[in-house]
Amino acid sequence: MASPTPRRFGASLIQWIDSDFSLESPEAIRAQPDGVNLVRCIPFIILHLGCLGVIWVNWSWFALWTAVALYFIRMFFVTGFFHRYFCHKTYHTSRFGQFLLAACTGTTVQRGPLWWAYHHRHHHQHSDTDEDAHSPHIHGFWWSHIGWITSRRNFPTDYSKVKDLAQYPELVWLNRFDIVVPVVFATALFGLGVYLQSAFPHLGTNGPQLLIWGFFISTTVLFHGTASINSFTHIWGSRRFQTDDDSRNNFLLSLITLGEGWHNNHHRYQSATRNGFYWWEIDPTYYGLKLLSWTGFIRNLKPVPQSIYDEAALLNRQNRLPQIQPLSLGSDRMAIENRKSKSVIS
């Protein structure tokens, strides 16, 4: 754990508001070994402890369903916007459109769009190696699930690795002051609860109850649903493609994460808008993005190339015929494709 000198303590407090404030250069911080920055993590701890507020506010069907709805709506924001747009640019939208995508996803309290994109692209480039910030094989399950985001060296955003996004000051602002949207969102939920209590008392809800269920509980569960992709999908599931990491496809996790469970597919080919490559691989995020594309708000959704389907079919046939020599992927076209898919946008 980093030594809690008064200067570092004060800097961590400022970073609650201004994520880019730092006493050292981001490069110097990232060069340090992992170590939990407890002070910096206090808002994250409060998010979890806030769930205990249910003891005092009780529950109502309205509050419960609000929490469930906000989980799935915001999971769509995380997977459809942060992941499939900001990390991988699997479709296009306008400049104002991408600002809206970033602002909406800010309600998920998963830091800023550039922080998210930088760390995720880094994960793809260094999957399951010592460089990977959240590999369960290198650091263990709990570090890959939750520990890595508490580490001092993983707080800065390396803007030089997300230049395509950093050219937009409005995105950099949302990234730097990533606490603003969550505060507005939580306040709005409280206000809605107050209004409903007076206008529709039969719903049985109120401001504090909607704040606890709609913000604290829903957001905490949403965090762990998202984090399951970093932890479970590199240890639990099947492998269709021979990627040079340990990514897996997992049906159950695809339900929880609206399609991100097809993680082995995604590691094989990151540029496609869909992670479920076949109709039976449920990918609600893709369905939602497809619907959105019909409005014209987003466009040019990228398909899975035929060469990837050919490779999957070949590997499937090979798995059914164990007596055949394993494919030598190091010297053929598939290996070239494989290397290409590792070079994400930077």
Ligand SMILES: [Zn+2]
């Ligand atoms: Zn992965």
Ligand SMILES: [Zn+2]
């Ligand atoms: Zn990805």
